[in-house]
Amino acid sequence: MSSLLPVYKKWGITPVKAKGAWLTAADGKEYLDFTSGIGVLNLGHGHEEVMEEVQAQLAKFWHTSNLFQLPIQEEVASQLALLSGLDKVFFCNSGAEANEAALKLARRATGKTNIITCRQSFHGRTFAAMAATGQSSIHTGFGPILEGFSYLPFNDLDAFEKEMDDSTAAVLVEVIQGEGGVIPGTESFLAGLTKLCQKHDALLIIDEVQTGNGRTGYPFAYLKYEHVNPDIVTTAKGLGNGLPIGAVMAREGLDQAFSAGVHGSTFGGNPISLAASKAVVAKMADETFLAEVREKSAWFMEELKKLAERTSVIKEIRGDGFMIGLEMQTDSAPYIMSLQEKNLLTLTAGANVVRLLPPLTVTKEELSIALEKISEVCEIESLTL
Ligand SMILES: Cc1ncc(COP(=O)(O)O)c(C=O)c1O
The missing domain is CATH 3.90.1150.10 (Aspartate Aminotransferase, domain 1)
Structure with a gap:
């Protein structure tokens, strides 16, 4: 047993x-x-470059803490900023943690509490990520569910137009709903959300936990669309090609809300996972590789x-x-x-x-x-x- x-x-x-x-x-x-560890091993099992980076880091040291200068964090963060078009990066250990951090950042940066997500979405299993997940079956038995979340139909811009106002702190959305049934968001919906968020001083958070890191043939799936401009992007899964890591990418200015001591993670940004990420982000910058994927x-x-x-x-x-x-x-x-x-x-x-x-x-x-x-x-x- x-x-x-x-x-x-x-x-x-x-x-x-x-x-x-x-x-x-x-x-x-x-x-x-064709499971790739549930969308994690984007570069496949035992990828040589990932292995070399990880083995080299294992031989140096495994863990210190975020109190130390870790050039590998700076290196991967600046590469992620470059790839995403955003500016600042926070490292954690999973997709749910990345979404938790993004939601905390959104509330603290806007001073507002209302978060809108989509029906059939999936954002993780921790309390805030679960509350953000628009599937009642995932909430069952875990109440009271964190307040301040509402759910609207995916790809229905009119519904968002009606519901959003200046009390909206953020909209959290997947580019393709993964766990919800592999349902692609339309370009007009995602571009429309960008505009609505700008109109109401709300933040657009895109959850690229599953769609990111090359999965759709782009470093992040929203990059396929010219007029989709998130304020915050979360990712995890493929970012470590099998080692646990998550990341939040945020635009300049939002970092004011996350000053020292406001948020953190003991293991987030650990050098072993980051060594794997270093090889992953290098591949994400390789346009020939991505063109082949497409x-x-x-x-x-x-x-x-x-x-x-x-x-x-x-x-x-x-x-x-x-x-x-x-x-x-x-x-x-x-x-x-x-x-x-x-x-x-x-x-x-x-x-x-x-x-x-x-x-x-x-x-x-x-x-x-x-x-x-x-x-x-x-x-x-x-x-x-
Ligand atoms: C879109 C999306 N967000 C968040 C998560 C949660 O990620 P994790 O299981 O790493 O917490 C998942 C996991 O499937 C996901 O697909």
Whole structure:
């Protein structure tokens, strides 16, 4: 019997090693891993440059504290500022922590309390991140939920126009709702939120925990759109390619609200995670690498759409870059299990969605293997319907 609290429904797979897009289990099975540790291993398992940076840092020292001068923090922060177009960076350990910090920063900087987020959003499991999450099932049993949060329909700019006023402190939004079902935000919605926030002196916070770090073929997904200008961006997951790290990027001026002693984290910005991030942000600055990600993922998406036309079991293919959702006509769980039996690892998201998050380094050959397996499973399911 397990001594772990059963908050995760575990698969019967025990990993023993992993490299690139492949994971080997204790029973010798080789899986094509399109979960990437739930959108974390954007550069794949055991990425050489990440490994070299981490090993070099391990050999020097592991932890001091944020009281010391740590040039690696400055280096990664300035690279993140450059990539995001924002100015100041705070490091923490996870996506939920990044959102907690962003929400605290927004309240303190604006002096206002009202935060608007979207229905079906996901922002994390801590109290403020949970309150920001627009899914009642995630709140159940944890009340009282932190006050000051309201939820509006995603992609419905009119609803935001009606609800927002000068008491709005911030809007928190994902560019593509990940856990909610891989639902892309429209450019007009996100650009409209930028304008509404400016009008009401509210802050636009974009949660790039899952969409960031190259996942959509851009360093951050909002960078695809010219008129989407966040005041604060949060990220985590892919930023450490498997080591725990989160970051909040904020525009100049907001740092006044986060002076010494106002917020902090013992482990946030630790040199080991930052060594991994150093390799990740270097890749994010490599336009040739990102162009390849966009090209490979567009091809894969097209192939999936062709497949969807051939089968009756897929309702819709959605997403951008390597953040892809296959909305099935029925519950996605049996498809995920059938794919797993064929050695392809995938995830759920929202209702009826099979989510594919392959590493950005995946090859066309590996994508073709996945297409074949998905096609086989769809054919079997079509026959049994
Ligand atoms: C968009 C988004 N925000 C926040 C989180 C929470 O991140 P973490 O699990 O690192 O706290 C997630 C995790 O799935 C996420 O997808």
